[in-house]
Each structure stands twice: as structure tokens, then as C-alpha cells.
Amino acid sequence: MTLQQAIEALGRALIGASADIPKLIEEQLGEEVQIVELSSPKAWQFLLSHQLVSGNEDDGYTASPLLNDIVISLLADQVRRKTAPDVADWLDDLRRAADQLRLAERNDAHADVVRYRGQVRQLVLSMTAGLTSETLELQYNLASNFGTCATLDEKLIENRYLVKRTDNLTKKLALINNPLLLEIAGENSFLITQLYHRLPPKLQECRQEMLDAIPRLENMLFKFQEHSEQAKRLLAMERYLNSGQLLSFEPSEEQLANSCFNSSDQGESSFYAHSNVDFYGPHQEYYVDIVRSMRKPRELFELVSKIRDEGPAVLSRGGHEEEVTPIESLYTTKYYDFLRYAKRIGEPVALLDFWSVQAQDLSANAFLYYVDNQLEHLPELAVERHTRSGGRLSGNTIICNLSLNIPTHHRGEAGEGD
Amino acid sequence: MEMHKATLTALQQGQFICQYTQPELHRYLSDEANRDSVDRDFTPFGYEVASVADEVYYLAYANPLESVSANKIRAQFEQYRDLMSPVVSFLGLLQRAGKKTEARNVGDRFQFSDLLEPLVNNPAHGQQLDKLVNRVPFKTTKTHPAEKLQAVLDGMVKLGFLVSLNKTQAVYVFTGKIEHFHKALTFIFEAEDIPLGDDGDQGTQQELL
Numbered sequence: 001m002t003l004q005q006a007i008e009a010l011g012r013a014l015i016g017a018s019a020d021i022p023k024l025i026e027e028q029l030g031e032e033v034q035i036v037e038l039s040s041p042k043a044w045q046f047l048l049s050h051q052l053v054s055g056n057e058d059d060g061y062t063a064s065p066l067l068n069d070i071v072i073s074l075l076a077d078q079v080r081r082k083t084a085p086d087v088a089d090w091l092d093d094l095r096r097a098a099d100q101l102r103l104a105e106r107n108d109a110h111a112d113v114v115r116y117r118g119q120v121r122q123l124v125l126s127m128t129a130g131l132t133s134e135t136l137e138l139q140y141n142l143a144s145n146f147g148t149c150a151t152l153d154e155k156l157i158e159n160r161y162l163v164k165r166t167d168n169l170t171k172k173l174a175l176i177n178n179p180l181l182l183e184i185a186g187e188n189s190f191l192i193t194q195l196y197h198r199l200p201p202k203l204q205e206c207r208q209e210m211l212d213a214i215p216r217l218e219n220m221l222f223k224f225q226e227h228s229e230q231a232k233r234l235l236a237m238e239r240y241l242n243s244g245q246l247l248s249f250e251p252s253e254e255q256l257a258n259s260c261f262n263s264s265d266q267g268e269s270s271f272y273a274h275s276n277v278d279f280y281g282p283h284q285e286y287y288v289d290i291v292r293s294m295r296k297p298r299e300l301f302e303l304v305s306k307i308r309d310e311g312p313a314v315l316s317r318g319g320h321e322e323e324v325t326p327i328e329s330l331y332t333t334k335y336y337d338f339l340r341y342a343k344r345i346g347e348p349v350a351l352l353d354f355w356s357v358q359a360q361d362l363s364a365n366a367f368l369y370y371v372d373n374q375l376e377h378l379p380e381l382a383v384e385r386h387t388r389s390g391g392r393l394s395g396n397t398i399i400c401n402l403s404l405n406i407p408t409h410h411r412g413e414a415g416e417g418d
Numbered sequence: 419m420e421m422h423k424a425t426l427t428a429l430q431q432g433q434f435i436c437q438y439t440q441p442e443l444h445r446y447l448s449d450e451a452n453r454d455s456v457d458r459d460f461t462p463f464g465y466e467v468a469s470v471a472d473e474v475y476y477l478a479y480a481n482p483l484e485s486v487s488a489n490k491i492r493a494q495f496e497q498y499r500d501l502m503s504p505v506v507s508f509l510g511l512l513q514r515a516g517k518k519t520e521a522r523n524v525g526d527r528f529q530f531s532d533l534l535e536p537l538v539n540n541p542a543h544g545q546q547l548d549k550l551v552n553r554v555p556f557k558t559t560k561t562h563p564a565e566k567l568q569a570v571l572d573g574m575v576k577l578g579f580l581v582s583l584n585k586t587q588a589v590y591v592f593t594g595k596i597e598h599f600h601k602a603l604t605f606i607f608e609a610e611d612i613p614l615g616d617d618g619d620q621g622t623q624q625e626l627l
Contacts, residue, residue: 151519151520152519152520153519227520227521227523228520230520230521230523230600230603230604231513231519231520231521232614233603233604233607233612233614234506234509234510234513234521234603235510235513236607236612236613236614236615237502237506237603237606237607237612238506238507238510239615240610240612240613241502241503241506241507247499247502247503247606247610248610249606249609249610251495251605251609253482253483253488253491253492254483255609256482256488256491256492256495257482257483257488257491258482259491259495259601259602259605260468260470260598260601260602260605261491261492261494261495261498261602261605262468262478262479262482262487262491262494263432263434263468263476263477263478263491263494263598264429264432264465264476264477264478264479264490373462
């Protein structure tokens with residue numbers, strides 16, 4: 001059987017069973033429905049064998065979720081093409097049908113009972129199908145950026161309309177609440193099943209989806225408006241420049257500081273020249289750790305004191321308490337050792353000389369880099385940096401050693417730890 | 419850790435990171451925790467991570483009023499001001515040749531051949547292309563329209579506004595840096611007090627005529 005033949009067979013089966021399928025869909029209670037006489041046993045057999053319906057003559061039949069979805073989808077399309085459900089009208093119709101059903105049941109008018117039950121089912125279906133349709137349309141427009149609209153202006157119009165419509169609809173849907181539905185249903189078990197058990201979950205689901213969609217729609221609307229403005233500005237700027245005008249405005253530093261021109265688009269040379277470090281050197285793995293661990297001088301002093309007095313410290317960083325890592329304590333301790341050593345000597349001390357005696361367990365480059373950065377916070381100290389040029393970052397200056405001179409009379413932070 | 423280092427390096431090099439230039443790094447930076455971590459690493463150097471609507475990330479000066487930073491920011495401004503005329507002319511031409519009413523944004527794509535056709539068939543567009551290839555970022559001595567267009571697109575790629583997605587079919591896509599350009603344009607537009615006018619489309623029509 002070809003695909004086309006299979007589809008034709010399905011079409012014939014659906015047509016053959018078209019009188020019986022609604023009975024399953026309308027009952028939709030998850031219970032089997034007895035069908036005394038099938039319109040077309042052959043068509044029904046086709047649906048059974050392809051699991052579009054299940055069950056048997058004795059126990060009754062139920063529609064498969066797939067068949068339910070197809071029917072809801074068809075109804076949703078119908079609703080979308082006509083009108084989406086108007087909540088106030090829908091509630092009026094529902095109250096009327098419920099009252100008439102109760103009256104028919106009191107009068108034992110079987111034909112009217114069937115008729116008004118059908119009306120109630122149809123109202124519930126039209127509301128759920130309509131809402132499904134609305135949410136599907138919303139999702140489609142969100143996913144496709146209003147893909148059915150050809151121009152930006154059309155997208156703007158459609159988006160504005162949809163924001164307003166969805167907002168109104170969610171507000172109205174809030175009116176259909178459980179107490180109201182229970183009040184309409186009264187003690188009628190059929191109405192309770194239809195209105196209280198079946199409708200609210202779908203209402204809640206659709207309303208939530210709509211509420212979630214509104215900010216996304218508004219965000220998209222904002223972007224569309226921005227794009228529209230961009231297009232206008234672009235063409236106006238082009239006209240302005242084509243007319244021979246020159247751009248002559250010189251903004252202040254404050255204006256520039258808060259503008260998008262504050263970007264470091266200078267490439268690596270300026271960055272490394274600024275940092276004085278061969279970032280790509282053999283010890284680059286240290287730098288990330290060290291840069292992360294760097295603190296302001298006062299914090300460093302407190303940190304070292306704590307480590308010395310109490311062992312591993314727990315300090316606050318970025319609002320979080322965290323234990324000081326060994327690499328931090330090691331570098332900071334050696335840094336302060338260096339400051340004390342320089343103060344004790346009282347004349348220029350080369351860092352690498354200190355390192356070769358006292359800090360060889362650390363990477364020389366990393367230690368140099370760390371100390372250099374810390375000393376930038378102590379401008380009052382006399383630091384002479386020894387540099388060389390080049391390396392892989394040609395044109396840059398790379399620090400290769402530094403000398404620190406703390407005269408014995410200096411009363412600075414370096415002495416506080418002693 | 420590798421991603422972190424790669425991100426630090428790319429930003430240090432002054433790159434603008436968007437989903438079309440470096441999708442993995444862009445994804446990494448889109449996570450707020452990762453962005454904060456990168457930011458912390460740059461803080462001691464006086465830099466911070468900046469973005470335009472999370473479409474594109476780049477490195478900015480944390481203390482923009484310090485003299486060294488301020489000078490570099492002014493240099494950026496002047497660079498953009500010099501680019502304004504040729505880039506705006508290209509974007510305007512692209513808009514008209516593509517018969518679009520909207521400006522080009524990040525993710526918008528076009529094919530070389532689709533753009534070439536109206537440039538060849540419409541004399542007004544062809545003249546605008548001639549003007550463009552006489553300007554600095556797009557300058558070329560080539561004479562064939564396809565070669566001229568290629569020079570302009572190469573210039574836009576070099577400036578970081580476009581990337582080539584598919585070499586064989588020559589599909590180009592706008593990067594996140596185009597959003598940065600739009601911000602720069604807005605700044606200059608407002609600073610220069612240029613009249614917006616409601617006749618944007620009419621002006622274009624007249625130009626076409």
C-alpha cells in the first residue's frame with residue numbers, strides 16, 4: 001500500500017465512522033461508550049486496527065488521544081477562523097444551557113436532556129479548542145518572530161494587537177474560576193464532571209501560557225520598535241551625510257565614558273602594555289589563579305594576619321564566605337615577608353634575589369607578577385621596575401625584576417605586621 | 419577552565435563576542451555566573467565585561483574617566499565617526515537593494531549573488547557601489563561589479579560587522595557588532611541633532627528615481 005493509498009483508506013474510515021466518532025469525543029470521560037449499532041463496521045474495524053479507537057462491542061469504545069487531538073485541532077481551526085471565545089458571552093451561554101439541562105432533567109424530558117448535554121459539551125469543547133488555538137498561535141508568532149508578516153510595520157501592528165488581545169483574554173479568563181463553575185454546575189453530576197473536572201485544568205494551562213507569553217511579546221515589540229527607529233535613523237544619517245554635512249560634535253569625557261565607545265578594541269598590545277606581564281609566558285596557568293585571588297592591600301594585610309594568628313582563614317569575597325586557598329596564603333605570606341625583608345634591609349632589594357633565597361617554592365614569574373600588582377596599590381613605596389621589551393607580544397614592555405626600597409624610617413603598611 | 423581562558427584571551431584581544439563569531443564563548447558569557455567570574459578576573463587590570471543587549475560582549479574600561487582610558491575611548495569614538503559615512507552608505511544600499519524597510523541586525527543574512535543582481539541591474543545602485551569602493555575601508559581598484567562588491571564585503575568582514583557563513587554559496591551574516599554600531603550611530607545621531615524626518619521612505623524613493 002502506498003502512502004497515498006493509506007491516507008485515502010484513513011479518509012474513507014473517518015467518513016464511514018463520522019456519525020459514531022462524535023459520541024466518543026463528546027463523552028470523553030475516559031470511560032467506554034456503548035455504541036449499539038455502528039454506522040460502518042468496516043470503517044470502525046479500520047480505526048480499531050490502527051488504534052485510533054480502542055475497546056470492543058461488549059465493554060464499549062474510547063477514542064485514542066491522537067483522535068482526540070485531531071478533533072480538537074479541527075475545532076480549534078474552526079474557532080480561530082471565526083472568533084475566539086468571548087468569555088462573557090460564553091459564560092451566559094453556559095449558564096443558560098446548564099439551567100435548561102436542569103429543567104429538562106426535572107421534567108424527565110429525555111430528548112431535551114440529550115440536547116442540552118450536547119450544548120454544554122460543545123461549549124466546553126469550543127472554549128478549550130479556542131484557547132488551544134490562541135496559545136498555539138501565540139507560540140507560533142513568538143517562535144517565528146511574526147514570520148507570516150512581510151514587513152516590519154506589519155509585525156509591529158500584529159504584535160501590538162496580540163499583546164492587547166492576550167492581555168485582555170487572560171484578565172477575562174481569570175473570571176472563570178472554580179467557585180463560579182461550581183455555582184453553575186450546582187449538584188448536577190454531569191455538569192460537575194464537565195465544568196469542574198475537565199475545564200479548569202485546560203483553562204489554567206492556557207492562561208499560564210498566555211501570561212508567560214505577554215512579557216516575551218512585549219520584549220519582541222520593543223525590539224521591533226527599536227529596529228524601526230534604527231532604520232529611520234540610518235536613512236536620515238545617510239541623507240545628512242550625502243548632503244555634504246560633516247559630523248563635528250565633540251562629546252565630553254563624561255558623555256563618552258557612559259557611551260558604547262567605552263570598549264577596549266585596541267587589541268592585545270595595549271592590554272599587555274598596561275599590565276606589564278608576559279601573559280603568554282611559561283607560567284600563564286598561575287596568572288588566572290593569582291588574578292582571581294588578588295585583594296586590596298588592607299584586605300591582604302588582614303588576611304595575612306589572620307593566617308598567621310589563626311591558620312587558614314575564612315573571608316568574605318563578593319558577598320560569599322569562602323576559605324582562603326593555599327596558593328593565596330602562600331603568595332600573600334611571601335609578599336609580606338618581602339616587604340618586611342626590604343624594610344629590615346633599609347636599601348633597595350631586588351625581588352628575584354629575595355625569591356632565590358626565600359621563595360623558590362613559588363614560580364618566579366608568578367611571584368614577580370603578584371608582587372608588582374600589589375605594589376601598585378602602595379604608590380608611596382619606592383619601586384623600580386626592570387623591564388625588557390618584546391617577547392611574543394612585540395612592542396610591549398615586560399617586567400623582569402623589581403627593586404623595592406623601604407628606608408628604615410618609613411612608617412607604612414609594611415611595618416604593621418611586625 | 420579552557421573555556422574561561424579562551425574567553426579571557428578573546429576579550430583581551432579586543433574581540434566582540436557574539437553567537438555568530440564565537441558561539442561557544444558567547445554561550446559561556448551568556449551565563450551570568452561565568453560572566454561575573456570573567457569580570458572578576460579583569461577587575462585588577464581596570465577592565466570589565468560590557469554588552470549590547472546580551473547580543474555581543476566586549477571589554478570596556480572600568481574607570482573610563484582615567485586619562486589613559488579616556489584617551490582610548492575618544493580614539494574609539496573618532497574611529498566610529500570616521501566609519502559612519504561608508505558603513506551607513508553600505509547599510510543603506512543593502513536595505514534598498516534588498517527592498518527592505520528595516521535596518522540590518524545581528525543574525526540577518528544575505529547571499530552574495532542576491533545582492534549582486536540588483537547592483538548590476540539597477541544603475542542607481544551601481545553608482546552607489548562605485549562611490550563605496552572609493553572610500554577607505556572598502557577601497558579597491560577592481561572594475562567588475564562582483565569584485566567591487568567583494569571588496570566592500572571583505573571590508574565589512576574585516577571591521578567585524580559581517581562573517582561569511584558559507585564560502586561556496588557566499589552567505590554572509592551580521593554579527594553582534596552591528597548592534598554596537600547601531601548604538602554608536604544613535605549616540606552620534608542624537609549628539610549631532612540630525613533631523614529624523616518622517617519622509618525616510620520618500621527620500622529613498624527619490625534617490626531610486
